[in-house]
Amino acid sequence: MSGLTRARRWLWTAPAALLIAGFAWALSLAGASHLPPADFTFNNNSEVSTLDPAAVTSVPEGRILRALSEGLVIRHPTDLSIQPGAAQSWEMSPDGLRWTFYLRPGMRWSNGEPLSSSDFAFSFQRLLAPQTASPFAQFLFAVAGARAYHAGSGPQGKPDWNSVGIKTPDALTLQLELESPRAYLLELLACTPLLPVNAKNLQQLQQRFPQRWMAEWQKPENLVCNGAYLLGSRRINDRIRLVKNPRYWDADSVAFRAIDALAVEHAGTALNMYLTGGCDWLDGSVPPMFVSEMLGREDFRPEQSPYLGLYFYRLNCTRPPLDDPRVRRALSMTLPRDLVTEHLLKAGQQRCTTFVPWGRLGSYESPAVPIEGLSEARRLLSEAGYGPRRPLPRLSIHYNTAESHRDIAELVSDTWRMALGVEVGLANQEWKVWLDSQNRLDYQISRSSWIADYPDASSFLGIFTSDNPNNRTGWKNERFDGLIARAESELNPTARNKLLLQAERILLEEVPAIPIYSYVAQNVINPRLGGFGNNLLNEQNPKFWYWKSDDELWQQRREQVGSIEFVDAPGPAEGLYSANALRAQGR
């Protein structure tokens, strides 16, 4: 046997050895990535894009941020009323132009540094700075000089922070001077874009990593925050581990020591995980085909959870025939909203004919919309010059690819064909393409939805002003713009509601978009979870969560009325309460 042959025979074992070694390595890795189980696990629906408060736009991101950071004020978990957060009190000058916030003394960042009003001032400045490119900079436009600062200009033609009405008289006082009063300023302050970031930490990282600070800042080892939880670990498309922050001022009210936020996108997988005990809360992850099966269980009560979201069709008001408000109204009148909610969605969503979902919000009530029939719609069409002899030209409904959108569009198209004799085609586009065509007004009828940033009617009505980038219908109305602008700075609730009502009347008259239905929150929740906020924004503050003991669980079950199927409530039988709750119980 020659040396070469021997070498060849030996070499032949190399790939096999490689495969076996790799396999052994794989086994060793499987053990290494194991985390101890968290007290509570929920599905956050998708991977977060960023945890930078200035850049956050989506619901999943907001959920994590509210655990990590605390703003000046927070919302009550159930009624959403404004509660003290980092600020223990505040006052507004009688003219509504000057707000003073008094921070809690003794608060600390997670790295032990004291938290002061200048941290908030820095965060607000950062939100406004043009290079931050925050989509929510307009949240602070009510502040004097803020708009100019954001646009990169100021009194002397260049941005000057001193000209912006955000001042810190002392370490515990923050003052906001407004250009005009804002009735809902506190609502804005409770939103995620206005959460604080640690100035020193961010600046140090920017110095240390001038090129890649963005990829370093939000790493668990680098992030400094002031909320009830810290960033424990983070793996893309897997989970974010939140760990209780011992330096949080109200740490004694926090029950869970560790929380996992999963990024399960596949609804079936999420439901499987919930049903096998791998997850304690799902938000909207019930596949439509299982909704009927899940209804009636005590852990799925969507009919009791109205949600401030509106499903609607944008209409392109720049192109015939939809440039005629009569045609738009006729289409709106004949849209089969009841069929959509009762036959397709079935989870308690309500038909909606107003631009504020559920027709009311706080003290605001939308105008009543008379139920108009087919004959009125046909009359409007013939007034606009369309009838049996000259039918409406072909229309097209444009939606982003999803089964539910297609089903609704098919139903609507069939109904319009039968009622008004108009041919309606369907066009589906992949998400980004759909966004692009909507932005360029390259559509006739476009599927849309809107979710409130804060619980106020202006959050919905305001998107239809001429200069709002979210308008995307080409519709412009000066009177409407004027009414919204006046409502912005009106402090008297009655007068303000009146202005908003007039504005919504114009929308109902002009129909730049067709409201279809109001959302419900489709939470699936382990019945043992306490402190869960069943509220209009479906906004949760993990600080309030805890496990109920068997006693508390059964006491609440006994109070339930009607027929409900009780389900398994995994978790500790003695519950898991915060130190403060235990003290209150006398334990």
Place this chain on the structure above:
Amino acid sequence: MQGFLLRRAAWFVLTLWAVVTSAFFLMRAAPGGPFSAERGGDPLVQAALQARYHLDWPIWRQYLAYVGPFDWSAQGWIVGDGSRIFGGVLAGDLGPSFKYRDFSVNDVLAQSLPVSLELGLFALFFAVVVGVSAGLLCALFPRGKLDLGVRMLATAAVALPNFVLAALLILVFVFLIPLFPVAGWGDFAHLVLPAIALGTPVAAYIARLVRAGLFDALSQDFVRTAIAKGMPTRVVVLRHALRQGLLPVVSYLGPAAAGILTGSLVIEKIFFIPGTGQHFVNSALNRDYTLAMGVTILYTALVFALNTLVDVIYTLLDPRIPLEEA
């Protein structure tokens, strides 16, 4: 051997360059961009975001800056907050991810690739062991009931889409017989069902290839000669015939391994596994230009490396095949 590897390396560089260039321009040609979102369409904000990631540059300049530090005018270029983002692919820096903004593409791949490799290696191991043994059994007992059964199973396994198989596995081994967790990543138990779902079609394919190859080899003269000379059947089958019978399997395994090791979108979705497979599809959907480029480069490199390995193994299995022509 060295000459062969050097030539391969040269081709590798050329291929990679061609892939990077065409992918770069194809990505940018798709409508919509990484920052188009349902809200925040404010032109000022969009412009500032574009500027931060240099998307406002002419595309050739973006390309040069992406591929390497060719853009001399950009040296010391300061955008807004003092960050100059691209180090260039030549420097091994794949840039920041546009979708996962708190991560660089290198970070994203460093997190997900070990997961996919781990799952892939296990699936591959399963596929090779099951596939080769099934093929061997069939070839040794041809046209029997065993042969027929295995072949039918193999045909079914190749035809069955992996999401159906995954659903079946979950139904049986999670809900009917609670043996394994339904989804997730962390324990060895999490690995089993997805690896079987991922490896079964490959195992079936390998079984068919081994059966056919071995069947062929067993009827050849050198096998008959070896047996006639009194060599034990075990040695004839395992050392001589199988070596030739494995040739088609090896050439199939190269690209198949590249596919398995980089993960599968469907399996990762169903079993909630944080691997690389989802990034292939999602990065394109999100218009995450840099991440899409990153996974493309990764896949190209892996396919190229595995194909080279296949060619080397070829000559080891059958010395009559010269390396140079491969």
